[in-house]
Structure formats: structure tokens, C-alpha cells
Amino acid sequence: MDNAILIINAGSSSLKFALYRVEPGPSFEPWYRGIIEEIGGASRMRVSLAPTAEELLDQPLAARDHDEAIWEMLAWLAPRLDGLDLIAAGHRVVHGGAEHAAPVRVDETVLTKLERLIPIDPLHQPHNLAGIRALLQARPGLPQVACFDTAFHRTLPELAQRFALPRELHDAGVRRYGFHGLSYEYIASVLPDYLGDRAEGRVIVAHLGNGASLCAMQNRRSVETTMSFTPLDGLPMGTRCGAIDPAIPLYLMREQGLDLAAVSELLHQRSGLLGLSGTSSDMRQLLEGDTPAARLAVAHFVYQVAKAVGALAVALDGLDALVFTAGIGEHAAPVRAAICARLGWLGLTLDPVANAAHGPCISQPDSPIGAWVIPTDEELVIARQTYALAAA
CATH class of the missing domain: 3.30.420.40 (ATPase, nucleotide binding domain)
Structure with a gap:
């Protein structure tokens, strides 16, 4: 049985997702890509076949929140998972703070720490974490991994991390983190090509x-x-x-x-x-x-x-x-x-x-x-x- 990984990027009113088949090697082949838009309003779900961009679904939904959007996504994916072992879900999380320099397996302790970063990034963080919590409720036994946009920049030298503020603020986490790290990590991986x-x-x-x-x-x-x-x-x-x-x-x-x-x-x-x-x-x-x-x-x-x-x-x-x-x-x-x-x-x-x-x-x-x-x-x-x- 082939393995599969679910990728989720939860926004304020949208839920982007993709299903990847894991081939021996390992190599990762995108299979489906989808988005649920206008969650809480006139929500709509669109899904395409990843290799060809062929549209498979475009229909209205009644998703009032991220919980319902997750359930709708899982319901659509369920029959397509026959013959596949869904081994984990990976989430884009914008801010990992000073503690996280690498992806981490999510549990309640990790979620609590990440929620403390919401005041730093109110535009993305609460919605990224809402997607995780919704999937935890829908599939409690499925391993979930938080992948951070800040992690790639943990190699910044101290000179580049510091603001001209009192040291106690830097020690409390007021420092330059950097973002878009998942994108930069991909570009770094293919630069030699x-x-x-x-x-x-x-x-x-x-x-x-x-x-x-x-x-x-x-x-x-x-x-x-x-x-x-x-x-x-x-x-x-x-x-x-x-x-x-x-x-x-x-x-x-x-x-x-x-x-x-x-x-x-x-x-x-x-x-x-x-x-x-x-x-x-x-x-x-x-x-x-x-x-x-x-x-x-x-x-x-x-x-x-x-x-x-x-x-x-x-x-x-x-x-x-x-x-x-x-x-x-x-x-x-x-x-x-x-x-x-x-x-x-x-x-x-x-x-x-x-x-x-x-x-x-x-x-x-x-x-x-x-x-x-x-x-x-x-x-x-x-x-x-x-x-x-x-x-x-």
C-alpha cells in the first residue's frame, strides 16, 4: 500500500490543501490540489488533478468555520484514499518563534506555545492553528507536523537578528525572525540545478x-x-x-x-x-x-x-x-x-x-x-x- 501525505495551508477565510503520494526513494508526487474559499460566507470548494490541473470539482458548500471545511475536505478525499495509507498531515505555520528551528510534531503543548505567537502575527497564525485544531478533532489519531516559515532564517547571524532595543527585549523574543522560509528552502534546494x-x-x-x-x-x-x-x-x-x-x-x-x-x-x-x-x-x-x-x-x-x-x-x-x-x-x-x-x-x-x-x-x-x-x-x-x- 502506498503512503500519502496531506498538506494544509489554512488562511483567514480559506483552506488550501493538497494530497501527495509518497513513492519509494522517497519521492513525492502531487495528486490532488484544492481550496475551500469564503469560509463562513458563500463558501465554495474547488479541486483539480495536480499533474494536469484538470478540474474535478467546483461546487458551493455550507462551511461555517474551519472545522466544517476540514470535514468537507476529508469527506471528498475519503473514497480517493482507497489503496493509500494516509500517514500524516503537514501544515504551513507562519511563525515558529525563537524556539522552533525545524518542523515539529504537533501536540497540545506545542499548540499552546504557538498560540502565544498570535499577537506577533494576527494575520496568519490564528488561522494556521485553527486548521490544525480542526484536523485534530476530525482525525485525532493522524500525526500532524507544523512546518515553519521562520525556521529557514534561524541561521541569521546575531548582528542581523538584533534590533537597536534593550537586550532584555531581545531575550524576551523581540528579534528579527524572517518569513517565507518554506519558499526559500525550496529555492535553496534547487539552486545547484x-x-x-x-x-x-x-x-x-x-x-x-x-x-x-x-x-x-x-x-x-x-x-x-x-x-x-x-x-x-x-x-x-x-x-x-x-x-x-x-x-x-x-x-x-x-x-x-x-x-x-x-x-x-x-x-x-x-x-x-x-x-x-x-x-x-x-x-x-x-x-x-x-x-x-x-x-x-x-x-x-x-x-x-x-x-x-x-x-x-x-x-x-x-x-x-x-x-x-x-x-x-x-x-x-x-x-x-x-x-x-x-x-x-x-x-x-x-x-x-x-x-x-x-x-x-x-x-x-x-x-x-x-x-x-x-x-x-x-x-x-x-x-x-x-x-x-x-x-x-
Whole structure:
């Protein structure tokens, strides 16, 4: 009987899932991918056959919460598990805190510790953990593994982890963690396939999507990144502001009368590309738009990414390669071109034809800095990490 692993990524109103078949080796083959959207509202479940993207299901549901969404998912999967042994479930958990530098088997003690991190990341953490609790109730005997977006960055040197705050705050956990680590771990694993010996050199990976960050790697290990204590820091994102003057929230509360909840909602939900454009958080729509506000949003994003690449090049004492990944990084050729144009002073020269074709190599052959487009696969990283713990 073949083994299978269930992958879950629970959001505030959605539940993404995938079923992987574990082949001898082991190797991991995606079988089904699905999503339950608008949980608590007009929820809908869509499932496709992973290898071909053939749509298998698209129907409304009545999922009032994550518990009911999990039950609906399991009910659909049940007949398709015949002949398979579901050995574990792996969950994306955004924040692992200072304690977790590797994936961990979930129990009540682990869940309690992870729930203490909710105030640091109220946008993701409570929903990631809601998915775990719902599956624990539905399948109490199924081993579950938490895979952390922060874990890859535990190699950051102390200099990069510290804020200029009193030491007691650092010791209490107020430090730079970094995020998107599951994506960066996948890119690090495949870098030699694309870059050869340069993979061990000075590489900056740009994970550009609705959430966006950069990671500076040396020997395929994280040495600096743009997100820090929370996923709100760093680059401007779809609806998140990125790095701002830390006194701005204080000003908004003191002078504009906003309370804590209103400031949090503003910075997390109404800023970034949406705030700049006034119309959309979707880079595709902004690139198609022809308004001054849309052009400003795109230009601001490009400027901030290029500026951050320069800063991370300082942390690396130079740069050998720049890798684009995630939704914008993999698919938005105009954004990649504009970023690379601002990095010409580093010696990077773009191949426009290769960039329009989405790579994989999008730099000129004689460019001293290579530019690449490499698709990411966070689900595969979760499957590998989950199997390693479940089979131990």
C-alpha cells in the first residue's frame, strides 16, 4: 500500500490543501490540489488533478468555520484514499518563534506555545492553528507536523537578528525572525540545478507575491532578509505597508484618534499596493491599468525592491545571482525588467527576450550577475519535512 501525505495551508477565510503520494526513494508526487474559499460566507470548494490541473470539482458548500471545511475536505478525499495509507498531515505555520528551528510534531503543548505567537502575527497564525485544531478533532489519531516559515532564517547571524532595543527585549523574543522560509528552502534546494557552483555564492532570492520579501543567501543559507519581527516589515506588499517610520502608528493613535485595532487594520489590510493605487492589490490589474495611481504603485514597489537588493548586496559583500520567484516574481516580466534596470549599476544586464519568456535565465550571457526565474514549491517542502518526522 502506498503512503500519502496531506498538506494544509489554512488562511483567514480559506483552506488550501493538497494530497501527495509518497513513492519509494522517497519521492513525492502531487495528486490532488484544492481550496475551500469564503469560509463562513458563500463558501465554495474547488479541486483539480495536480499533474494536469484538470478540474474535478467546483461546487458551493455550507462551511461555517474551519472545522466544517476540514470535514468537507476529508469527506471528498475519503473514497480517493482507497489503496493509500494516509500517514500524516503537514501544515504551513507562519511563525515558529525563537524556539522552533525545524518542523515539529504537533501536540497540545506545542499548540499552546504557538498560540502565544498570535499577537506577533494576527494575520496568519490564528488561522494556521485553527486548521490544525480542526484536523485534530476530525482525525485525532493522524500525526500532524507544523512546518515553519521562520525556521529557514534561524541561521541569521546575531548582528542581523538584533534590533537597536534593550537586550532584555531581545531575550524576551523581540528579534528579527524572517518569513517565507518554506519558499526559500525550496529555492535553496534547487539552486545547484540552475546556477551550478554559483549556488554556493552570494545569492538574493526575491519572493514577490501578495506577500513579498527578499532573502540573502551564502552557501544556500539565510544570512539576511527583509521581513523581521512580523510579516508586516520590509517591502510593500498587496495590502501590507512594509517598512515605515515606527512613529507613524503612534501619531495615528495620538493625533488621528485611531485605536489599536484600527491601526492594525490600516497597516495590514489597506496599505501596500492597494493603499498606493486606491483600486487594487493585484499587480496584474495594476500593470493593465493606465492611471497615475496605478503607475505610482508599480513604480514604488519596483523602487523598494531594487533598494532592498542593494542593501542585501552590502550584507553579502557583493552579489553573484538574483532569483525571482512567487506570483509576481515568476509571472510579471515588466516588474522584473524594471527592477533589473535599476540594478544596472551592479553590472546586471537583462536579456529582454528571455525575460519575456520567463527564463529560467533572464540575464545576458556576459552579465557578471546572473538573473533567474525559478518557480517555488512550498507544498513539496512541507511534504518532505512531514514525511521525515512521520517516518522517523
